[in-house]
Amino acid sequence: MAFDGQTGQAAYAASKGGVAATTLPGACDLSVFGTWLNTVAPTLIDIPIYGDGEGAEEFNAYLGRSVLFPKRLGSSDEIASMVMERVTNSCLDAEAIRVGGGMRLPTK
Helix, strand or coil: CCCCCCCCCHHHHHHHHHHHHHHHHHHHHCCCCCEEECCECCCECHHHHCCCCCHHHHHHHHCCCCCCCCCCCCCCHHHHHHHHHHHHCEEEEEEEEECCCCCCCCCC
């Protein structure tokens, strides 16, 4: 949502976009203190919010079809892996990083 808003979601998209847009100027401000600033922008990930009852597996598969590759929702471990990359890579700064297999939510 930070980069691709949906119909009827302007306020929500603006709130996410504001975080992404603050990344570079925030990193500039914090650099004088020797601090990095990055943001991670995950798309939909496979978490219990989508349910675990009847039809949940089919619903997750439906959502996963929007992902370019791999054709599934990401996992919280994959998001954590990107965060760990940020922690271990001292040259990564002032970036808003999408994590989600190239998924883009449709506008409608």
